[in-house]
Amino acid sequence: MHTGEFLSQFIMEEQRRFKDASGDFSGLLNDICTACKVISNGVNKGALIGVLGSAETENVQGETQKKLDILSNEVFLQCNEWTGHLGAMASEEMDDIYPIPDQYPRGKYLLVFDPLDGSSNIDVNISVGTIFSILRCPDHIKEPTAKDFLLPGTKQVCGGYALYGPSTMLVLTTGNGVNGFTLDQNIGEFVLTHANMMIPEDTQEFAINASNMRFWEAPVNRYIDECLAGTTGVRDKNFNMRWVASMVAEVHRILVRGGIFMYPKDNKDPTKAGKLRLLYEANPMSFIVEQAGGISSTGRERIMDIVPDGLHQRVPVILGSKNEVDRVVSYHDDVKG
Numbered sequence: 001m002h003t004g005e006f007l008s009q010f011i012m013e014e015q016r017r018f019k020d021a022s023g024d025f026s027g028l029l030n031d032i033c034t035a036c037k038v039i040s041n042g043v044n045k046g047a048l049i050g051v052l053g054s055a056e057t058e059n060v061q062g063e064t065q066k067k068l069d070i071l072s073n074e075v076f077l078q079c080n081e082w083t084g085h086l087g088a089m090a091s092e093e094m095d096d097i098y099p100i101p102d103q104y105p106r107g108k109y110l111l112v113f114d115p116l117d118g119s120s121n122i123d124v125n126i127s128v129g130t131i132f133s134i135l136r137c138p139d140h141i142k143e144p145t146a147k148d149f150l151l152p153g154t155k156q157v158c159g160g161y162a163l164y165g166p167s168t169m170l171v172l173t174t175g176n177g178v179n180g181f182t183l184d185q186n187i188g189e190f191v192l193t194h195a196n197m198m199i200p201e202d203t204q205e206f207a208i209n210a211s212n213m214r215f216w217e218a219p220v221n222r223y224i225d226e227c228l229a230g231t232t233g234v235r236d237k238n239f240n241m242r243w244v245a246s247m248v249a250e251v252h253r254i255l256v257r258g259g260i261f262m263y264p265k266d267n268k269d270p271t272k273a274g275k276l277r278l279l280y281e282a283n284p285m286s287f288i289v290e291q292a293g294g295i296s297s298t299g300r301e302r303i304m305d306i307v308p309d310g311l312h313q314r315v316p317v318i319l320g321s322k323n324e325v326d327r328v329v330s331y332h333d334d335v336k337g
Contacts (some may be wrong), residue, residue: 005191006191010179010181014026025134032111037154039075076113087101091280108139110137112133113114113132117281118249127164127165129163130248153278156175165252178291181194199294205257206240206241207259209245215268217266218331258321261320263276263316274317276317286302286303289320298317
């Protein structure tokens with residue numbers, strides 16, 4: 001028997017904190033949970049149901065799509081379009097927003113998501129995930145447009161991710177701390193297993209794609225050089241490096257045991273301000289990290305303060321344990337000074 005709290009109960013108790021709550025938000029979170037369970041099943045079955053490999057198509061960013069990218073996107077749309085909680089959706093995999101079809105009622109929330117983060121890992125059976133963010137649709141807007149999604153991260157109602165690893169987990173925040181739930185496959189329910197997750201302020205672990213080293217800016221090179229020098233350098237301590245190429249897996253590790261994750265600005269492609277998408281990846285993860293006591297920055301500014309200029313805007317991302325992110329930001333400040 002489980003003694004842990006079910007996610008459905010947790011959501012209901014969160015709703016009761018707001019006396020004017022209508023239940024729409026709780027319903028939306030339950031719909032998202034359903035989508036994540038379906039995707040988890042597809043990821044888990046993998047080659048058994050023929051969903052691995054490339055779809056031989058590209059998304060709006062010009063990235064090759066996996067079969068599961070497309071299937072996961074469809075799952076999110078189908079689980080959320082008919083329930084009446086949403087005004088529209090936006091996905092990393094789609095060029096424009098997805099209006100709720102006319103035959104369904106429209107609600108007061110907007111949903112943005114990366115349906116399968118880290119999908120390059122799918123074929124080699126390494127952890128992937130889903131990232132999502134819930135925004136409030138502007139009042140009196142019956143037919144949302146793309147500009148209605150262009151809100152800073154501080155306006156998020158909820159940020160969360162599902163991790164499809166050895167166990168499936170759902171981690172989320174509504175601005176009242178961060179909680180993690182593990183899917184019990186036998187009963188089909190998410191159970192609270194990681195309450196009030198907090199990121200240690202100090203760490204000896206960093207995650208970065210070192211193959212891009214020659215393209216980094218001076219502040220990042222300075223920080224990584226110090227980490228690599230270990231006890232022989234100015235930091236006087238040894239560091240470990242990790243890189244999974246799945247943002248969900250990287251952030252989850254940091255939430256559990258601390259660390260710093262960096263996908264910084266570089267000059268590999270001067271036309272791109274960064275690699276990760278602000279709406280679908282950086283904002284929801286920043287919300288979670290800040291609620292867990294960490295920091296999330298571009299190196300130059302707080303990510304959640306950025307007002308988006310487009311659905312697929314990219315930004316540099318440096319997030320994790322407070323003292324390490326502060327150090328990297330200070331190195332950027334030194335260059336500005």
